[in-house]
Amino acid sequence: MDKxxxxxxxxxxxxxxxxxxxxxxxxxxxxxxxxLRPTREAYKLNFDLSNLSFSAYVDLIVKNxxxxxxxxxxxxxxxxxxxxxxxxxxxxxxxxxxDFAGKNLIFMCILGVMMIPGQITMxxxxxxxxxxxxxxxxxxxxxxxxFNAFNIFMMRQFFMSFPASLEEAAELDGLSKIGTFFKxxxxxxxxxxxxxxxxxxxxxxxNFLMPNLLITSRDMYTLPVGMASLNSQYFSFPNQxxxxxxxxxxxxxxxxxxxxxxxxxxxxSSGIKE
Numbered sequence: 001m002d003k004x005x006x007x008x009x010x011x012x013x014x015x016x017x018x019x020x021x022x023x024x025x026x027x028x029x030x031x032x033x034x035x036l037r038p039t040r041e042a043y044k045l046n047f048d049l050s051n052l053s054f055s056a057y058v059d060l061i062v063k064n065x066x067x068x069x070x071x072x073x074x075x076x077x078x079x080x081x082x083x084x085x086x087x088x089x090x091x092x093x094x095x096x097x098x099d100f101a102g103k104n105l106i107f108m109c110i111l112g113v114m115m116i117p118g119q120i121t122m123x124x125x126x127x128x129x130x131x132x133x134x135x136x137x138x139x140x141x142x143x144x145x146x147f148n149a150f151n152i153f154m155m156r157q158f159f160m161s162f163p164a165s166l167e168e169a170a171e172l173d174g175l176s177k178i179g180t181f182f183k184x185x186x187x188x189x190x191x192x193x194x195x196x197x198x199x200x201x202x203x204x205x206x207n208f209l210m211p212n213l214l215i216t217s218r219d220m221y222t223l224p225v226g227m228a229s230l231n232s233q234y235f236s237f238p239n240q241x242x243x244x245x246x247x248x249x250x251x252x253x254x255x256x257x258x259x260x261x262x263x264x265x266x267x268x269s270s271g272i273k274e
Contacts, residue, residue: 028249035242042238056243060230067245068219069226074251076141076211076222077204083146084195084200092155093181097154097164109154113149119209136217144206151196158187158192194259202252223248 034042036052072144095107103231126135126201129229134140154166162185170180208224227244 022147030252031242033244036241037239039237039239040240052198056237056239057247060240060243060247064230065218065221065226066223067222069221072138072207072220073223075138077201079138080145080204081141081197081200083142084148084151085197087146088148088151088196089155089186089189089193090181091152092157093159093185095152095156095157096162097167110149110152114153122210123211129214136212136220140214141211141220142221145207146212148196148200148203151200154196155189156193158189162188198255198259201255205252 033047033052035056036054037048038051038053038055041048041051051210054160056210059113095110096097097101129135129140129144134143158259165179166184166188171177205221206224211222212228215221218229221229227248231241
């Protein structure tokens with residue numbers, strides 16, 4: 001905030017920001033508080049801290065395959081993130097730096113894909129994956145989500161603003177195109193890479209519709225699909241329902257808190273200028 005800003009104005013601005021933070025965090029904090037309360041008190045609007053415990057979490061984990069669902073979600077999310085970020089970065093770099101026939105047409109197609117709602121392609125994807133025998137498999141839950149048009153678009157825009165002189169200098173020093181990409185370009189693209197990494201991980205971790213369509217075996221459930229299957233069982237137990245929501249949210253919160261600085265840099269930065 002500008003040093004010339006008056007004290008009353010600063011107080012007003014910070015008060016508004018704190019109010020917004022409270023409003024934004026309250027549902028999460030209340031859900032966590034509810035998950036620690038006994039079932040009989042879960043609906044009561046009071047702040048009795050004497051009976052809080054993690055029994056709802058223990059009951060949820062012991063009676064269900066939560067650890068298996070966590071493992072499935074972790075394997076799928078990490079695989080989608082690593083492969084997706086690698087391919088999106090290479091594709092974005094190629095569209096920004098390499099001249100080849102049909103480059104603009106490919107980029108227009110990528111923009112077109114971004115405008116198509118994912119629900120429209122769900123049934124064709126399912127039919128294709130079913131024909132190849134990828135239903136109820138990690139392959140079917142990973143491969144369709146590796147390609148991300150938005151990530152390619154974002155990396156392409158980042159590399160378009162990236163100074164080509166750095167790459168030219170590296171190549172003059174004897175680095176190959178691939179060496180320049182991995183040793184010069186990628187380290188300087190850390191903010192953009194972190195942004196698409198977080199978005200890819202969160203998108204894959206939260207993905208429900210397509211996995212719900214592709215998975216019929218309980219052992220292959222991802223955490224969102226597994227939690228949804230427990231809704232009817234725990235509908236009358238709001239503390240366990242909220243415990244499930246907390247278990248689902250925890251990895252995303254941890255990932256975002258660790259990488260939030262790079263995420264904000266990636267979103268706000270327009271790249272390195274000449």
